[in-house]
Amino acid sequence: MTEHGPKTYPRLTHPFVRDTRDEPLRRASWEEALDRAARGLRRNRDAFGLLSCARATNETHYVAQKFARVVMGTNNVDSCDRACHASSVAGLSAVFGSGGGTSSYEELEQTDVIVLWGSDARPARPVFFQHVLKGIRGGARMYAVDPRRTSTARWADGWLGLNVGTDIPLAHAIGREIIHAGLANEAFIGRATSGFEEYRALVEPWTLSLAQKVTGVPASAIRELAHAYARADRAQLCWSLGVTEHHNGTDNVRALIDLSLLTGHIGRRGSGLQPLSGQDNVQGGIDMGAVPHRLPGFQDILDRGARLRFESAWGAAVPPHYGLNVTEMFEEMESGTLRAVHCLGGDPARSQPDGARTVRRLKALDFLVVQDIFLTETAELADVVLPAAAGRVESEGTTTSGERRVQRVRKAVDPPGEARDDVGILCELARRLGHDWKYADAEAVWNEVRTLSPDHHGMTYERLERHHGIQWPCPDTDGIEPPFLHGRLWEADPAERGRLAPFGIVRHDPPIDLTDEQYPVRLTTGRRLDSRNTVVRGGSFASALRRGECVELCPEDAERYGVVVGEQVRISSRRGSVLAPVWIDTALRPGLAFMTLRLPDGVDIDRPTAGAACPIAGTAEFRATAIRIDKLPVVTYVG
Numbered sequence: 001m002t003e004h005g006p007k008t009y010p011r012l013t014h015p016f017v018r019d020t021r022d023e024p025l026r027r028a029s030w031e032e033a034l035d036r037a038a039r040g041l042r043r044n045r046d047a048f049g050l051l052s053c054a055r056a057t058n059e060t061h062y063v064a065q066k067f068a069r070v071v072m073g074t075n076n077v078d079s080c081d082r083a084c085h086a087s088s089v090a091g092l093s094a095v096f097g098s099g100g101g102t103s104s105y106e107e108l109e110q111t112d113v114i115v116l117w118g119s120d121a122r123p124a125r126p127v128f129f130q131h132v133l134k135g136i137r138g139g140a141r142m143y144a145v146d147p148r149r150t151s152t153a154r155w156a157d158g159w160l161g162l163n164v165g166t167d168i169p170l171a172h173a174i175g176r177e178i179i180h181a182g183l184a185n186e187a188f189i190g191r192a193t194s195g196f197e198e199y200r201a202l203v204e205p206w207t208l209s210l211a212q213k214v215t216g217v218p219a220s221a222i223r224e225l226a227h228a229y230a231r232a233d234r235a236q237l238c239w240s241l242g243v244t245e246h247h248n249g250t251d252n253v254r255a256l257i258d259l260s261l262l263t264g265h266i267g268r269r270g271s272g273l274q275p276l277s278g279q280d281n282v283q284g285g286i287d288m289g290a291v292p293h294r295l296p297g298f299q300d301i302l303d304r305g306a307r308l309r310f311e312s313a314w315g316a317a318v319p320p321h322y323g324l325n326v327t328e329m330f331e332e333m334e335s336g337t338l339r340a341v342h343c344l345g346g347d348p349a350r351s352q353p354d355g356a357r358t359v360r361r362l363k364a365l366d367f368l369v370v371q372d373i374f375l376t377e378t379a380e381l382a383d384v385v386l387p388a389a390a391g392r393v394e395s396e397g398t399t400t401s402g403e404r405r406v407q408r409v410r411k412a413v414d415p416p417g418e419a420r421d422d423v424g425i426l427c428e429l430a431r432r433l434g435h436d437w438k439y440a441d442a443e444a445v446w447n448e449v450r451t452l453s454p455d456h457h458g459m460t461y462e463r464l465e466r467h468h469g470i471q472w473p474c475p476d477t478d479g480i481e482p483p484f485l486h487g488r489l490w491e492a493d494p495a496e497r498g499r500l501a502p503f504g505i506v507r508h509d510p511p512i513d514l515t516d517e518q519y520p521v522r523l524t525t526g527r528r529l530d531s532r533n534t535v536v537r538g539g540s541f542a543s544a545l546r547r548g549e550c551v552e553l554c555p556e557d558a559e560r561y562g563v564v565v566g567e568q569v570r571i572s573s574r575r576g577s578v579l580a581p582v583w584i585d586t587a588l589r590p591g592l593a594f595m596t597l598r599l600p601d602g603v604d605i606d607r608p609t610a611g612a613a614c615p616i617a618g619t620a621e622f623r624a625t626a627i628r629i630d631k632l633p634v635v636t637y638v639g
Helices: 030-042 058-071 086-096 105-110 126-137 167-180 186-192 196-203 208-215 219-231 249-263 282-287 304-314 326-335 355-364 422-432 442-452 461-466 555-561
Strands: 048-051 113-117 141-145 158-160 235-239 272-275 340-344 367-372 384-387 397-400 405-409 521-526 551-553 568-573 576-584 592-596 625-631
Touching (some): 030 367, 030 422, 048 326, 058 282, 058 422, 058 442, 086 272, 105 126, 113 126, 141 219, 158 219, 167 196, 167 208, 167 219, 167 249, 208 219, 219 249, 249 272, 304 442
Parallel strands (some): 113 235, 141 158, 367 384, 521 592
C-alpha cells in the first residue's frame, strides 16, 4: 500500500553503470558505459529484446529496429503502442491491410457527423479537439460514447453513457438498427466488402431493448446515433484507449470498423476512421518497423520479397519469423528464455500491467540497458544507463501523427551535460558489436527509410518542410496522395479495387474482473490534462490543475461513503490497494470511479487479472477493474 504523493525523476546528464546487482549505480564515462553495454548484449545475443518508445523520432525507431534485427539477429522488438493502440493497428490491418487512421484531422471540419467513442478528447487531445470544434461550428453533429459524461460529452448533441466493457453490444445494436431501418449502403457492401450475411446474423439478436439492458444506454439514444451516422453524407468515427485497452480490444475495434463498412463511411473525403493516440509518435513506431511482425512501411516479416529488399540494403539476414511483442517478452523473462533487454525511452516498471511482477522480472534479467532522458524507475534497475537527448527539442528528425502526417522536428537546444542523440548512441553500440553504420545526420537515416518504404518514398526533408508535413502514402516525389486511404473500395471494377474489406464477426465478451458484493465499484482509467502517461508530477493535490493522483467519485457515491473532496480513502482491488484523496465529479454515475492511467508511485491496483490481455494485440485490460472504496478510520491521539 502506498500513500499519495507525486514522484519526480531527475534528468540524466551522464552515463551510469552498476558493478554488481547488489551495488548502486555509479557515474561512468561514455567509453566505459558503451563497452559494458556491448559486452552484456554480446553474451545475450540469442536471448535479447528491444523496447522502443513513442517519444522517439521516426529515425530513432528505424535505427532501433535495425539494431535488433541486424546486430542482435532478432525480431524481438516492440514499441509502447502495445499498451495503447496495438488493437487499432491489428483491427485496421486485418480489414484494410494497413494500420493507420484513414482520414486527416482537417476532414473533421468538413464532415456532417462526428462520433467520439471512448475518448475524452477535450482535455486529453486538445489539438485534435480544436478540429472537432471547428466541425461543430460548421454544422456537424457530434456524439460522445463514454461511460463518463466528460467535458467532451458536454459539447455533444448526444451522449451514450455505456457500461464499461459493453462496446461490442452497443456497436452491434447500432448496426442492427441501421440494417432494419433500411439505411445500410447496399451498393458499397456489395462491391467492397465480404461477410455481410454472417454479420447480419451476428447482430440480429441485439435489439434496442436488449442493448439498453446490457449497455445501460437508452434505446432512443442508440436509435438516434444509428440514424444520424447512417444518413450522414460524410461521417467520422474516432476512438481511443477507452476502446482498445480491454482484453478484447481488437474485437472492439473491429466492431466499430463494421459500422463504417455498413454505411460506406470510408475511402471518401470527410468520411473515415481515426484511432486517437495520446503521444505524438505512436504511429511512427509502427510505421518504422519497431514491432515484431512488420518491417518499415508495414511490410510483413513473412514476405520473402520484402525481407530480401531489406537484406540487400542492410547487408545482413533478417530473421524469417515473427518476434515477441512486449507482453510476450515479459513472459519469456520469467521463464529465463529472454535474458537481456535494451529499453529505449520507455518505463515498463511503471507502465506495464502488474507492476510488482514486472519489477521482479526486470531484476531477474542477466542484463538491462536503459537509454532515456530521465532516471526512471526502470533506469534505477539497469546495469547500464545511457543519457539521451530529448527527441523533440534536442534532436533532428521526423515524427508521424495519428493522422499519418510525417512532420519535421528540429533541434532547438543542446542536450544537457553529456547526453547524446539516440541514433548516435545506437550506432556506437552497433560499432562495438561489429556493424559500422555511418549516418552523417538524421536526414541520412530518413533517406534510407525512403528507399525501403514505398509509403514514404516521396517524403524528402525538403518536401516535408515545404508542405509542413505530408501524410503517407506518398510514393513519389512529384505529387502528394489524397489525405485519405482506401478509395479503391469505391472502384466499380473488381479487378481495380483489390481485396475486399471483411466484416468482423466479433462477439460480446464482458470484462474479466467482475464486480460483486465485495468489489462493487467499477474503476476505469484515462488521461487528465494535468497528468500524462507514466509520470504524475507536480505540487499539492489542491493546486489549480489538481496535480497528483486522486480517485474521482460521483456525488451519490461520495455521500454513500461519507467522504468529501480531499479526504483520503483506501481503494482496493483483488490484487492490491492504494490510498488516494477523493475528487467529486458529476461526470460519473453511481458505481463508477475514475483514476489516471498510472496510479501513484506505480501501485497498479488496476493491473489485469491473469489472461486479461487481447490475444491478438497483446494490449492489457486497464479500463475495467473491480474495486472497493473504504473510508479511513478517524485516529484520535491522546496526549
